[in-house]
Amino acid sequence: MKALTRTSITGAVLACACLTSLGLRPAQASGQDKGAAPAANKYIGADKCKSCHGAAESGDQYGHWKGMKHAKAFETLASEDSKKLAAAKGIADAQKSDDCVKCHVTAFGVPEAQIKKGFDRAQGVQCESCHGPGEQHMKARFAAAAKGNASQDYVQVPADEIIAAPKMAVCVECHNERSPSYKEFCYHEFNAEIRHLNPKKPRTTIDIGACTCPKCASGCPESCKTLAEIK
Numbered sequence: 001m002k003a004l005t006r007t008s009i010t011g012a013v014l015a016c017a018c019l020t021s022l023g024l025r026p027a028q029a030s031g032q033d034k035g036a037a038p039a040a041n042k043y044i045g046a047d048k049c050k051s052c053h054g055a056a057e058s059g060d061q062y063g064h065w066k067g068m069k070h071a072k073a074f075e076t077l078a079s080e081d082s083k084k085l086a087a088a089k090g091i092a093d094a095q096k097s098d099d100c101v102k103c104h105v106t107a108f109g110v111p112e113a114q115i116k117k118g119f120d121r122a123q124g125v126q127c128e129s130c131h132g133p134g135e136q137h138m139k140a141r142f143a144a145a146a147k148g149n150a151s152q153d154y155v156q157v158p159a160d161e162i163i164a165a166p167k168m169a170v171c172v173e174c175h176n177e178r179s180p181s182y183k184e185f186c187y188h189e190f191n192a193e194i195r196h197l198n199p200k201k202p203r204t205t206i207d208i209g210a211c212t213c214p215k216c217a218s219g220c221p222e223s224c225k226t227l228a229e230i231k
Protein backbone atom coordinates (compact mmCIF):
# COMPACT_ATOMS: atom_id res chain seq x y z
CA MET A 1 0.00 0.00 0.00
CA LYS A 2 1.37 3.36 -0.96
CA ALA A 3 1.77 5.59 2.07
CA LEU A 4 0.37 9.07 1.67
CA THR A 5 2.82 11.91 1.87
CA ARG A 6 2.48 15.65 2.33
CA THR A 7 2.77 15.95 -1.44
CA SER A 8 -0.32 13.82 -1.85
CA ILE A 9 -2.10 15.97 0.73
CA THR A 10 -1.52 18.90 -1.59
CA GLY A 11 -2.77 16.75 -4.45
CA ALA A 12 -5.89 15.90 -2.50
CA VAL A 13 -6.52 19.58 -1.82
CA LEU A 14 -6.12 20.51 -5.45
CA ALA A 15 -8.36 17.67 -6.55
CA CYS A 16 -10.98 18.66 -4.01
CA ALA A 17 -13.92 20.58 -5.46
CA CYS A 18 -14.66 21.83 -1.97
CA LEU A 19 -11.42 23.84 -1.84
CA THR A 20 -13.21 27.14 -1.33
CA SER A 21 -15.14 25.71 1.57
CA LEU A 22 -11.92 24.72 3.30
CA GLY A 23 -11.61 28.28 4.51
CA LEU A 24 -8.66 29.91 6.16
CA ARG A 25 -10.21 30.99 9.43
CA PRO A 26 -8.17 30.14 12.48
CA ALA A 27 -8.89 26.83 14.14
CA GLN A 28 -10.92 26.94 17.30
CA ALA A 29 -9.95 25.27 20.51
CA SER A 30 -11.00 21.66 20.43
CA GLY A 31 -11.42 21.62 24.21
CA GLN A 32 -10.79 18.70 26.53
CA ASP A 33 -14.45 18.82 27.53
CA LYS A 34 -16.09 17.34 24.48
CA GLY A 35 -19.54 18.44 25.61
CA ALA A 36 -18.42 22.07 25.59
CA ALA A 37 -16.65 21.91 22.23
CA PRO A 38 -17.75 24.73 19.92
CA ALA A 39 -20.36 23.58 17.41
CA ALA A 40 -18.04 24.80 14.65
CA ASN A 41 -15.57 22.03 15.48
CA LYS A 42 -17.16 18.78 14.46
CA TYR A 43 -16.35 15.11 14.89
CA ILE A 44 -15.26 13.86 11.48
CA GLY A 45 -14.30 10.20 12.10
CA ALA A 46 -11.08 8.17 11.84
CA ASP A 47 -11.35 7.67 8.06
CA LYS A 48 -10.67 11.38 7.60
CA CYS A 49 -7.47 11.19 9.65
CA LYS A 50 -6.20 8.26 7.62
CA SER A 51 -5.01 10.28 4.60
CA CYS A 52 -2.51 12.26 6.67
CA HIS A 53 -1.78 9.91 9.57
CA GLY A 54 -1.31 6.65 7.70
CA ALA A 55 2.30 6.96 6.55
CA ALA A 56 4.86 4.60 8.09
CA GLU A 57 7.60 7.25 8.29
CA SER A 58 5.48 9.42 10.60
CA GLY A 59 4.23 6.53 12.73
CA ASP A 60 1.07 5.32 10.92
CA GLN A 61 -1.30 6.30 13.73
CA TYR A 62 -4.28 5.11 11.68
CA GLY A 63 -2.81 1.63 11.24
CA HIS A 64 -2.02 1.44 14.95
CA TRP A 65 -5.56 2.41 15.83
CA LYS A 66 -7.05 -0.17 13.42
CA GLY A 67 -5.11 -2.81 15.33
CA MET A 68 -6.40 -1.59 18.72
CA LYS A 69 -9.38 -3.06 20.51
CA HIS A 70 -10.79 0.48 20.45
CA ALA A 71 -11.53 0.13 16.72
CA LYS A 72 -13.62 -2.96 17.49
CA ALA A 73 -15.40 -1.55 20.55
CA PHE A 74 -18.80 -1.31 18.88
CA GLU A 75 -18.50 -4.72 17.20
CA THR A 76 -17.62 -6.19 20.61
CA LEU A 77 -21.10 -5.32 21.83
CA ALA A 78 -22.49 -8.06 19.55
CA SER A 79 -20.17 -10.79 20.91
CA GLU A 80 -21.24 -13.75 23.05
CA ASP A 81 -19.40 -12.27 26.08
CA SER A 82 -21.30 -9.06 25.57
CA LYS A 83 -24.65 -10.85 25.38
CA LYS A 84 -23.94 -12.40 28.80
CA LEU A 85 -22.94 -9.07 30.36
CA ALA A 86 -26.00 -7.41 28.84
CA ALA A 87 -28.40 -10.19 29.87
CA ALA A 88 -27.21 -9.83 33.48
CA LYS A 89 -28.46 -6.26 33.32
CA GLY A 90 -31.70 -7.11 31.51
CA ILE A 91 -30.46 -5.60 28.23
CA ALA A 92 -31.56 -7.42 25.07
CA ASP A 93 -29.27 -5.72 22.51
CA ALA A 94 -26.14 -3.99 23.83
CA GLN A 95 -25.55 -2.22 20.49
CA LYS A 96 -28.92 -0.51 20.94
CA SER A 97 -28.57 0.30 24.64
CA ASP A 98 -27.19 3.66 25.75
CA ASP A 99 -26.00 1.93 28.94
CA CYS A 100 -23.44 0.06 26.85
CA VAL A 101 -22.93 2.20 23.75
CA LYS A 102 -21.89 5.28 25.74
CA CYS A 103 -18.36 3.96 26.33
CA HIS A 104 -18.07 1.87 23.17
CA VAL A 105 -18.35 4.65 20.56
CA THR A 106 -16.99 8.16 19.92
CA ALA A 107 -19.04 11.31 20.53
CA PHE A 108 -21.80 9.65 22.51
CA GLY A 109 -24.36 12.25 23.60
CA VAL A 110 -22.80 14.94 21.40
CA PRO A 111 -25.50 16.97 19.58
CA GLU A 112 -25.98 16.05 15.90
CA ALA A 113 -24.92 19.60 14.92
CA GLN A 114 -21.39 18.74 16.07
CA ILE A 115 -21.16 15.55 14.06
CA LYS A 116 -20.03 15.69 10.44
CA LYS A 117 -22.06 13.84 7.84
CA GLY A 118 -20.47 10.46 7.15
CA PHE A 119 -19.22 9.99 10.71
CA ASP A 120 -19.68 6.30 11.54
CA ARG A 121 -20.32 5.34 15.18
CA ALA A 122 -19.92 1.66 14.29
CA GLN A 123 -16.16 2.30 14.09
CA GLY A 124 -16.06 2.26 17.87
CA VAL A 125 -13.71 4.31 20.02
CA GLN A 126 -12.03 6.45 17.36
CA CYS A 127 -9.24 9.03 17.40
CA GLU A 128 -11.51 11.86 18.47
CA SER A 129 -12.58 10.10 21.70
CA CYS A 130 -9.10 10.94 22.96
CA HIS A 131 -7.95 13.82 20.74
CA GLY A 132 -11.21 15.79 20.65
CA PRO A 133 -13.11 16.83 17.51
CA GLY A 134 -10.79 17.16 14.51
CA GLU A 135 -12.63 19.19 11.89
CA GLN A 136 -10.79 22.47 12.49
CA HIS A 137 -7.44 20.66 12.62
CA MET A 138 -8.16 18.98 9.28
CA LYS A 139 -9.18 22.31 7.73
CA ALA A 140 -6.09 24.08 9.09
CA ARG A 141 -3.78 21.37 7.72
CA PHE A 142 -5.50 21.34 4.31
CA ALA A 143 -5.26 25.15 4.24
CA ALA A 144 -1.54 24.99 5.04
CA ALA A 145 -1.07 22.43 2.26
CA ALA A 146 -3.05 24.58 -0.19
CA LYS A 147 -0.78 27.53 0.59
CA GLY A 148 2.20 25.39 -0.28
CA ASN A 149 3.27 25.10 3.34
CA ALA A 150 3.07 21.33 3.34
CA SER A 151 6.42 19.86 4.26
CA GLN A 152 7.87 16.40 4.69
CA ASP A 153 9.39 17.68 7.94
CA TYR A 154 7.67 17.58 11.27
CA VAL A 155 5.30 20.54 11.87
CA GLN A 156 4.34 21.69 15.36
CA VAL A 157 0.63 22.50 15.20
CA PRO A 158 -0.83 25.20 17.50
CA ALA A 159 -1.75 23.81 20.92
CA ASP A 160 -5.44 24.76 20.55
CA GLU A 161 -5.84 23.04 17.17
CA ILE A 162 -6.02 19.44 18.43
CA ILE A 163 -5.23 17.69 21.72
CA ALA A 164 -1.73 16.38 20.99
CA ALA A 165 -1.23 14.30 24.14
CA PRO A 166 -4.51 13.20 25.76
CA LYS A 167 -4.18 12.83 29.52
CA MET A 168 -5.20 9.97 31.76
CA ALA A 169 -8.39 11.88 32.68
CA VAL A 170 -9.80 11.15 29.20
CA CYS A 171 -9.15 7.40 29.55
CA VAL A 172 -10.87 7.07 32.89
CA GLU A 173 -14.07 8.56 31.48
CA CYS A 174 -14.55 5.00 30.14
CA HIS A 175 -11.98 2.91 32.02
CA ASN A 176 -13.75 2.95 35.38
CA GLU A 177 -15.91 0.78 37.65
CA ARG A 178 -19.05 1.54 35.66
CA SER A 179 -17.66 -0.77 32.98
CA PRO A 180 -19.17 -4.23 33.66
CA SER A 181 -15.85 -5.84 32.70
CA TYR A 182 -13.63 -3.30 34.48
CA LYS A 183 -9.93 -4.14 34.73
CA GLU A 184 -7.77 -2.02 37.04
CA PHE A 185 -6.59 0.87 34.89
CA CYS A 186 -2.89 1.67 34.91
CA TYR A 187 -2.13 4.55 32.56
CA HIS A 188 1.46 3.51 31.87
CA GLU A 189 0.54 -0.05 31.08
CA PHE A 190 -2.57 0.73 29.03
CA ASN A 191 -0.93 3.63 27.19
CA ALA A 192 1.99 1.35 26.29
CA GLU A 193 -0.45 -0.97 24.56
CA ILE A 194 -1.97 1.74 22.39
CA ARG A 195 1.02 4.05 21.88
CA HIS A 196 1.33 5.44 18.34
CA LEU A 197 4.10 8.05 18.43
CA ASN A 198 5.45 9.97 15.48
CA PRO A 199 9.19 9.19 15.23
CA LYS A 200 9.73 12.55 13.51
CA LYS A 201 8.55 14.53 16.54
CA PRO A 202 11.48 16.08 18.43
CA ARG A 203 11.48 14.84 22.02
CA THR A 204 13.73 15.12 25.01
CA THR A 205 14.50 12.12 27.20
CA ILE A 206 12.54 14.01 29.89
CA ASP A 207 9.41 13.94 27.68
CA ILE A 208 9.83 10.21 27.22
CA GLY A 209 10.80 9.39 30.80
CA ALA A 210 8.28 11.65 32.55
CA CYS A 211 5.97 9.81 34.90
CA THR A 212 2.63 11.60 34.95
CA CYS A 213 0.44 8.88 36.45
CA PRO A 214 -1.07 10.05 39.76
CA LYS A 215 -0.22 6.64 41.17
CA CYS A 216 3.46 7.51 40.81
CA ALA A 217 3.31 9.73 43.89
CA SER A 218 2.22 6.78 46.01
CA GLY A 219 4.24 4.22 44.07
CA CYS A 220 2.88 2.61 40.90
CA PRO A 221 1.63 -0.97 41.07
CA GLU A 222 4.16 -3.66 40.15
CA SER A 223 2.62 -4.01 36.69
CA CYS A 224 2.80 -0.28 35.91
CA LYS A 225 5.68 0.59 33.61
CA THR A 226 7.32 4.01 33.46
CA LEU A 227 7.23 5.75 30.09
CA ALA A 228 11.01 5.22 29.85
CA GLU A 229 10.56 1.45 30.19
CA ILE A 230 7.84 1.53 27.57
CA LYS A 231 10.06 3.34 25.10
Ligand code: HEC
Pocket residue numbers: 009044045046048049050051052053058127128131133134135137138141142153154155156157162163164165198201
Ligand atom coordinates in the same frame (compact mmCIF):
# COMPACT_ATOMS: atom_id res chain seq x y z
C1 HEC B 1 -4.77 17.28 5.89
C2 HEC B 1 -3.93 16.42 6.67
C3 HEC B 1 -4.35 16.06 8.09
C4 HEC B 1 -5.55 15.51 8.49
C5 HEC B 1 -6.78 15.19 7.65
C6 HEC B 1 -5.41 15.26 9.91
N1 HEC B 1 -4.17 15.64 10.33
FE1 HEC B 1 -3.45 15.53 12.24
N2 HEC B 1 -1.75 16.49 11.66
C7 HEC B 1 -1.40 16.81 10.36
C8 HEC B 1 -0.08 17.43 10.35
C9 HEC B 1 0.66 17.92 9.12
C10 HEC B 1 0.33 17.49 11.70
C11 HEC B 1 1.66 18.04 12.25
C12 HEC B 1 2.57 16.94 12.71
C13 HEC B 1 3.37 16.36 11.58
O1 HEC B 1 4.05 17.10 10.87
O2 HEC B 1 3.32 15.13 11.39
C14 HEC B 1 -0.73 16.90 12.49
C15 HEC B 1 -0.70 16.77 13.86
C16 HEC B 1 -1.63 16.06 14.62
C17 HEC B 1 -1.57 15.84 16.04
C18 HEC B 1 -0.52 16.45 16.96
C19 HEC B 1 0.70 15.62 16.99
C20 HEC B 1 1.90 16.34 17.49
O3 HEC B 1 2.95 15.92 17.02
O4 HEC B 1 1.84 17.28 18.28
C21 HEC B 1 -2.63 15.05 16.38
C22 HEC B 1 -2.97 14.53 17.75
C23 HEC B 1 -3.38 14.82 15.17
N3 HEC B 1 -2.76 15.44 14.12
C24 HEC B 1 -4.53 14.05 15.11
C25 HEC B 1 -5.38 14.01 14.01
C26 HEC B 1 -6.69 13.40 14.04
C27 HEC B 1 -7.30 12.71 15.23
C28 HEC B 1 -7.22 13.58 12.79
C29 HEC B 1 -8.59 13.18 12.30
C30 HEC B 1 -9.71 13.57 13.15
C31 HEC B 1 -6.24 14.30 12.00
N4 HEC B 1 -5.15 14.54 12.78
C32 HEC B 1 -6.41 14.68 10.68
C33 HEC B 1 -2.18 16.60 9.25
C34 HEC B 1 -3.49 16.13 9.26
Ligand code: HEC
Pocket residue numbers: 069070072073074076102103104105106125129130166167168170171172173174175187189190191193194
Ligand atom coordinates in the same frame (compact mmCIF):
# COMPACT_ATOMS: atom_id res chain seq x y z
C1 HEC C 1 -14.84 6.40 24.82
C2 HEC C 1 -14.41 5.40 25.80
C3 HEC C 1 -12.93 5.09 25.94
C4 HEC C 1 -11.87 5.98 26.11
C5 HEC C 1 -11.93 7.50 26.18
C6 HEC C 1 -10.68 5.17 26.23
N1 HEC C 1 -11.00 3.84 26.10
FE1 HEC C 1 -9.70 2.28 26.14
N2 HEC C 1 -11.23 0.99 25.76
C7 HEC C 1 -12.56 1.32 25.67
C8 HEC C 1 -13.35 0.15 25.37
C9 HEC C 1 -14.85 0.11 25.19
C10 HEC C 1 -12.44 -0.92 25.27
C11 HEC C 1 -12.77 -2.39 24.95
C12 HEC C 1 -12.89 -2.56 23.48
C13 HEC C 1 -13.14 -4.01 23.10
O1 HEC C 1 -12.62 -4.94 23.75
O2 HEC C 1 -13.84 -4.20 22.09
C14 HEC C 1 -11.12 -0.36 25.54
C15 HEC C 1 -9.93 -1.10 25.53
C16 HEC C 1 -8.68 -0.59 25.82
C17 HEC C 1 -7.48 -1.36 25.86
C18 HEC C 1 -7.39 -2.87 25.62
C19 HEC C 1 -7.68 -3.52 26.93
C20 HEC C 1 -7.64 -5.00 26.86
O3 HEC C 1 -8.58 -5.61 27.41
O4 HEC C 1 -6.71 -5.54 26.25
C21 HEC C 1 -6.45 -0.51 26.19
C22 HEC C 1 -4.99 -0.87 26.38
C23 HEC C 1 -7.02 0.81 26.34
N3 HEC C 1 -8.39 0.72 26.11
C24 HEC C 1 -6.31 1.95 26.68
C25 HEC C 1 -6.85 3.24 26.76
C26 HEC C 1 -6.08 4.44 27.07
C27 HEC C 1 -4.61 4.48 27.42
C28 HEC C 1 -6.96 5.49 27.00
C29 HEC C 1 -6.68 6.94 27.19
C30 HEC C 1 -5.56 7.53 26.48
C31 HEC C 1 -8.27 4.93 26.64
N4 HEC C 1 -8.16 3.58 26.51
C32 HEC C 1 -9.42 5.69 26.44
C33 HEC C 1 -13.09 2.58 25.81
C34 HEC C 1 -12.37 3.75 25.94
Ligand code: HEC
Pocket residue numbers: 046049050053061062063065070125126127128129130131164165166167191194195196197198199201
Ligand atom coordinates in the same frame (compact mmCIF):
# COMPACT_ATOMS: atom_id res chain seq x y z
C1 HEC D 1 -7.71 5.66 23.27
C2 HEC D 1 -7.18 6.99 23.01
C3 HEC D 1 -6.57 7.31 21.69
C4 HEC D 1 -7.05 6.98 20.44
C5 HEC D 1 -8.31 6.18 20.08
C6 HEC D 1 -6.13 7.57 19.50
N1 HEC D 1 -5.13 8.23 20.15
FE1 HEC D 1 -3.61 9.31 19.33
N2 HEC D 1 -2.74 9.54 21.15
C7 HEC D 1 -3.31 9.14 22.35
C8 HEC D 1 -2.38 9.44 23.43
C9 HEC D 1 -2.60 9.15 24.91
C10 HEC D 1 -1.25 10.05 22.83
C11 HEC D 1 0.02 10.55 23.53
C12 HEC D 1 0.89 9.35 23.73
C13 HEC D 1 2.07 9.54 24.60
O1 HEC D 1 2.64 10.65 24.67
O2 HEC D 1 2.47 8.54 25.19
C14 HEC D 1 -1.52 10.10 21.39
C15 HEC D 1 -0.67 10.63 20.44
C16 HEC D 1 -1.00 10.85 19.11
C17 HEC D 1 -0.22 11.60 18.16
C18 HEC D 1 1.07 12.32 18.48
C19 HEC D 1 2.20 11.34 18.44
C20 HEC D 1 3.46 11.86 19.06
O3 HEC D 1 4.48 11.50 18.47
O4 HEC D 1 3.48 12.54 20.09
C21 HEC D 1 -0.88 11.59 16.95
C22 HEC D 1 -0.45 12.24 15.66
C23 HEC D 1 -2.08 10.83 17.15
N3 HEC D 1 -2.12 10.39 18.47
C24 HEC D 1 -3.03 10.59 16.18
C25 HEC D 1 -4.09 9.69 16.33
C26 HEC D 1 -4.96 9.27 15.24
C27 HEC D 1 -4.89 9.78 13.82
C28 HEC D 1 -5.84 8.37 15.77
C29 HEC D 1 -6.92 7.58 15.08
C30 HEC D 1 -6.61 6.95 13.81
C31 HEC D 1 -5.54 8.27 17.20
N4 HEC D 1 -4.47 9.06 17.48
C32 HEC D 1 -6.26 7.48 18.12
C33 HEC D 1 -4.54 8.55 22.52
C34 HEC D 1 -5.35 8.08 21.50
Ligand code: HEC
Pocket residue numbers: 076077079081082083085086089091094099100101102103104173174175176177178179180181182183184
Ligand atom coordinates in the same frame (compact mmCIF):
# COMPACT_ATOMS: atom_id res chain seq x y z
C1 HEC E 1 -18.11 3.19 31.79
C2 HEC E 1 -17.86 2.75 30.42
C3 HEC E 1 -18.42 1.44 29.94
C4 HEC E 1 -19.73 1.01 29.95
C5 HEC E 1 -20.94 1.75 30.50
C6 HEC E 1 -19.75 -0.29 29.32
N1 HEC E 1 -18.48 -0.64 28.93
FE1 HEC E 1 -17.92 -2.41 28.08
N2 HEC E 1 -15.96 -1.87 28.23
C7 HEC E 1 -15.51 -0.67 28.71
C8 HEC E 1 -14.06 -0.71 28.79
C9 HEC E 1 -13.16 0.42 29.24
C10 HEC E 1 -13.66 -1.98 28.36
C11 HEC E 1 -12.24 -2.56 28.32
C12 HEC E 1 -12.05 -3.50 29.50
C13 HEC E 1 -12.15 -2.79 30.81
O1 HEC E 1 -11.18 -2.25 31.30
O2 HEC E 1 -13.28 -2.73 31.37
C14 HEC E 1 -14.89 -2.69 28.01
C15 HEC E 1 -14.93 -4.00 27.51
C16 HEC E 1 -16.07 -4.65 27.18
C17 HEC E 1 -16.10 -5.97 26.58
C18 HEC E 1 -14.90 -6.79 26.20
C19 HEC E 1 -14.69 -7.86 27.23
C20 HEC E 1 -13.49 -7.67 28.06
O3 HEC E 1 -13.46 -8.29 29.13
O4 HEC E 1 -12.57 -6.90 27.69
C21 HEC E 1 -17.41 -6.32 26.44
C22 HEC E 1 -17.97 -7.61 25.87
C23 HEC E 1 -18.21 -5.20 26.94
N3 HEC E 1 -17.35 -4.21 27.37
C24 HEC E 1 -19.59 -5.17 26.96
C25 HEC E 1 -20.33 -4.16 27.56
C26 HEC E 1 -21.78 -4.22 27.73
C27 HEC E 1 -22.67 -5.36 27.30
C28 HEC E 1 -22.15 -3.06 28.35
C29 HEC E 1 -23.53 -2.63 28.79
C30 HEC E 1 -24.21 -3.53 29.70
C31 HEC E 1 -20.93 -2.27 28.56
N4 HEC E 1 -19.86 -2.98 28.06
C32 HEC E 1 -20.89 -1.04 29.15
C33 HEC E 1 -16.27 0.42 29.07
C34 HEC E 1 -17.64 0.37 29.30
